[in-house]
Amino acid sequence: MRKNTRGSLIWLRMTRFVDQSNLLSNHFLKPYQLTTAQFDVLMQLFVYQPLTQSELAEKVTVTQGGISRMLVRLEQEGLIKRTQEWKTKTISLTDKGQQKLAHVFEDQLAFQSSLFDDCLSESEQKQLYALLSRIQKNSERKWKQYKGGQ
Amino acid sequence: MRKNTRGSLIWLRMTRFVDQSNLLSNHFLKPYQLTTAQFDVLMQLFVYQPLTQSELAEKVTVTQGGISRMLVRLEQEGLIKRTQEWKTKTISLTDKGQQKLAHVFEDQLAFQSSLFDDCLSESEQKQLYALLSRIQKNSERKWKQYKGGQ
DNA sequence: CCCTTTCACTTGAGTGGTAAAGTGATGTTA
DNA sequence: TAACATCACTTTACCACTCAAGTGAAAGGG
Incomplete structure (x- = not known):
């Protein structure tokens, strides 16, 4: 039986790349006390805030349950705030979150860019x-x- | 401040794609009682067996600890066997694992290919x-x- | 021969993800 | 107005992953 197709080879390369670069990204974010996933959430908020939880979940490709817990943690850290209106919770960055992001931002973008600039x-x-x-x-x-x- | 670079845009598209296709892949593998990560491990074994745990961890971009737990589960399911020689555990597929993989194989490769064939x-x-x-x-x-x- | 190192693997604590069931307000309808 | 549906979010139970500390067997040096 055939062991691969062109599609499966592409898929493999891509998942390996994403896994490896996530490890590296977590490594670079560690001094800032952030994970890659958390940075992703904060970035989306920075660009699109305010957002509801559902909208945010959609943007970062995560389920409702997943975003719920992440936001609990980020709220505990004081990086975001959730204000309830009616049944909807609106999420936005706190000043602390805003500041933290400003610090991390350049580094993370430079890291991401280097993954490609190095060889393309x-x-x-x-x-x-x-x-x-x-x-x-x-x-x-x-x-x-x-x-x-x- | 700039909100992105070309590298960060590529990175974003790629992580979203990988996340989404993992969800879809897990969906398609569910009837076979397998996850995408487990399929990945079984495939590597199919192609390269026998392997030590460290070699396998390396191949699927996972830490020693991570592979250790995955293999415990796969062993409980009877899909792989681990035989200890000296201090090294050698991993290979059981007949059951071999058979299961043969069933899933075509479907999963077809799924992976379709992600690209559809639009490229x-x-x-x-x-x-x-x-x-x-x-x-x-x-x-x-x-x-x-x-x-x- | 004991002491230490090394090597391969395991375990513990924590994050991040899913699916599915639960909660509690707000309509809607008979 | 009592029953039901719905919507946004939370919780639970599980898998997958990390880092870091632990284990136990073999190998080497004093």
């Missing part, structure tokens, strides 16, 4: 981004279809 | 694979360097 030219990065956008939209479509159906 | 041409997939190989090797180098240093 400008135009290759553009190509890669274009291809990734297409497959990500495809998986998002499939995912929503699956979630919608059940 | 043959030559685009080749391009994508080439670019990913380069960045994955780069991150692997950095990761090993980091692990080696500490």
